[in-house]
Amino acid sequence: MTALDHPKPQVAAILLEPLQGEGGVRPGDRAYFEQVRQLCTDKGILLIFDEVQVGMGRTGSLWGYETLGVEPDIFTTAKGLAGGIPIGAMIAKNFCAVFQPGDHASTFGGNPLATAAALTVCETLEKENLLQNVRDRGQQLRTGLCELQAAYPHLIAEVRGWGLINGLELQPDTPLAAAEVVKAAIAEGLLLVPAGPKVVRFVPPLIVSAAEIDMALRAVGRAFGHLAA
Numbered sequence: 001m002t003a004l005d006h007p008k009p010q011v012a013a014i015l016l017e018p019l020q021g022e023g024g025v026r027p028g029d030r031a032y033f034e035q036v037r038q039l040c041t042d043k044g045i046l047l048i049f050d051e052v053q054v055g056m057g058r059t060g061s062l063w064g065y066e067t068l069g070v071e072p073d074i075f076t077t078a079k080g081l082a083g084g085i086p087i088g089a090m091i092a093k094n095f096c097a098v099f100q101p102g103d104h105a106s107t108f109g110g111n112p113l114a115t116a117a118a119l120t121v122c123e124t125l126e127k128e129n130l131l132q133n134v135r136d137r138g139q140q141l142r143t144g145l146c147e148l149q150a151a152y153p154h155l156i157a158e159v160r161g162w163g164l165i166n167g168l169e170l171q172p173d174t175p176l177a178a179a180e181v182v183k184a185a186i187a188e189g190l191l192l193v194p195a196g197p198k199v200v201r202f203v204p205p206l207i208v209s210a211a212e213i214d215m216a217l218r219a220v221g222r223a224f225g226h227l228a229a
């Protein structure tokens with residue numbers, strides 16, 4: 001039985017991010033997601049994943065759900081889909097793909113420039129083997145950030161993430177805020193973004209090189225040096 005032929009569905013869908021982006025760069029717990037998957041299958045509830053931050057290779061697999069190991073019925077994607085040209089998409093399994101082409105009207109929908117850019121991004125991901133780069137550079141970044149954590153254990157509580165979406169969580173008992181780290185990093189030439197009050201997010205482009213990751217690690221190291229002084 002699927003969500004669409006369940007006699008009296010009380011809940012239409014459950015919507016989750018495989019890894020929470022704004023929520024603090026929190027990778028999903030596979031066991032939890034497996035239970036939600038089972039619940040949705042048993043009760044005829046659609047499982048929807050928001051892949052807007054984690055899709056298009058960001059986690060080292062094409063989709064975040066592949067890194068997680070749990071499959072949704074529907075997922076959304078945007079952001080990296082066309083490398084910065086505005087576009088979004090929703091992908092559904094056949095049984096719940098109820099839209100016919102043109103059903104979902106949108107002022108900028110079906111834009112030829114945006115769709116050409118998205119196709120180029122898809123081709124480039126494959127041709128330049130970017131998923132491997134994401135996994136390798138992600139590992140390099142996390143290793144460097146863990147070294148930083150070892151140097152400043154009173155300031156840094158945890159380093160976590162998948163591929164090239166990583167978070168550095170500050171100790172809860174330090175007055176230091178993520179926004180201050182971001183400001184100090186910008187002064188060192190590195191653009192970062194907070195994910196909540198205590199988490200600094202690292203989301204470099206998928207084409208980032210080993211030398212650039214080293215440069216970024218040196219910059220964030222200098223930033224922590226100033227903040228700890």
Ligand SMILES: Cc1ncc(COP(=O)(O)O)c(C=O)c1O
Pocket residue numbers: 017021022050051052053078079088
């Ligand atoms: C996880 C997530 N989902 C959805 C959105 C909204 O996507 P859009 O701006 O393409 O509507 C954002 C941020 O923009 C996001 O970070």
